[in-house]
Amino acid sequence: MTKEVKTIGVLTSGGDAPGMNASIRAVVRTAINKGMKVKGIMRGYAGLLQEEIVDMDGTSVADTIGRGGTILYTARCPEFTTVEGQKKGAEICKKHGIDGLVVIGGDGSYRGAGKLSALGVNTVGLPGTIDLDIACTDYTIGFDTAINTAMEAIDKVRDTSTSHERCSIIEVMGRHAGYIALWCGIANGAEDILLPERYDGNEQMLINRIIENRKRGKKHHIIINAEGIGHSASMARRIEAATGLETRATILGYMQRGGAPTCKDRVYASIMGSKAVELLAEGKTNRVVAYKHGEFVDFDIQEALNMTKDIPEDQYEISKLLVR
Ligand code: ADP
Numbered sequence: 001m002t003k004e005v006k007t008i009g010v011l012t013s014g015g016d017a018p019g020m021n022a023s024i025r026a027v028v029r030t031a032i033n034k035g036m037k038v039k040g041i042m043r044g045y046a047g048l049l050q051e052e053i054v055d056m057d058g059t060s061v062a063d064t065i066g067r068g069g070t071i072l073y074t075a076r077c078p079e080f081t082t083v084e085g086q087k088k089g090a091e092i093c094k095k096h097g098i099d100g101l102v103v104i105g106g107d108g109s110y111r112g113a114g115k116l117s118a119l120g121v122n123t124v125g126l127p128g129t130i131d132l133d134i135a136c137t138d139y140t141i142g143f144d145t146a147i148n149t150a151m152e153a154i155d156k157v158r159d160t161s162t163s164h165e166r167c168s169i170i171e172v173m174g175r176h177a178g179y180i181a182l183w184c185g186i187a188n189g190a191e192d193i194l195l196p197e198r199y200d201g202n203e204q205m206l207i208n209r210i211i212e213n214r215k216r217g218k219k220h221h222i223i224i225n226a227e228g229i230g231h232s233a234s235m236a237r238r239i240e241a242a243t244g245l246e247t248r249a250t251i252l253g254y255m256q257r258g259g260a261p262t263c264k265d266r267v268y269a270s271i272m273g274s275k276a277v278e279l280l281a282e283g284k285t286n287r288v289v290a291y292k293h294g295e296f297v298d299f300d301i302q303e304a305l306n307m308t309k310d311i312p313e314d315q316y317e318i319s320k321l322l323v324r
């Protein structure tokens, strides 16, 4: 027998991502249209444990679809990884009448949602991260905006790099995942793309390619380096010393996490937010909404967490063919 959900809570957790507001807005407005109440939980699981819970209605999310960041704020909460923290969280949900919860975040946030589900709070997760590193889905909220932001910035660095005939190392986000680096590498025509999943630390190979490309008449050498490899400034110094070419490092940093979401992020995040409420309204729990093979689908949280994915090898190989 499915239990009727009367009040939905929504929170954002982990790193923020452009499009989270579009999801929050869709959750709030879909739920209200279905006759449910909505409560916003501030600052992720940390705010849940502090009972930072506010009533939301249609106007709470007015003028938010185009805003970056998250109007609910976000946080990381070590206390919630403990059994006591999770029990306290479930009790607080019950105290506030929250019988369905939408958690927007990454794998870590899904783990927390799974724990709440086991404690009787119906939960659905939405994939919110600029990193695209959630295995069950081909799309994550914020990735499209982040790559477009980074791409525009890299175009600008490329202009000055060409004018000065320099080598440029541009560091993009992605501590464990190289999707942003790969996409920007292709979009910006980078001569080298260093991915945490692939880079073997062979700097001499890089140096050889830079020298070879210069001999062939290339006016710049753009290296996209993922945050997980890091050390862009010292790498630039070593490359300059070895090649004799002026080499500069630019770290794009948190600008990639902010800004108005792209059309794709607004639309997909909205659809996912609405689907999450539909799942809860059907009495489902312990699910995540995903986008797979061109369709919006949902998976069991544990099944989703057990999935793996890797950088598509063919895309990585193609990126190399396009700059030689
Ligand atoms: P993301 O959701 O982007 O992967 P984190 O890994 O930092 O980000 O996780 C966000 C939050 O989710 C953590 O601060 C913590 O409160 C909660 N969380 C992470 N792992 C677990 C876990 N194993 N059990 C319960 N809660 C977790």
Ligand code: F6P
Residues within 6 Å of the ligand: 015, 129, 130, 131, 173, 174, 175, 176, 227, 257
């Ligand atoms: O997960 C998104 C992300 O921006 C990663 O690319 C990056 O490694 C991490 O978050 C940085 O997180 P923090 O906000 O804790 O510095």
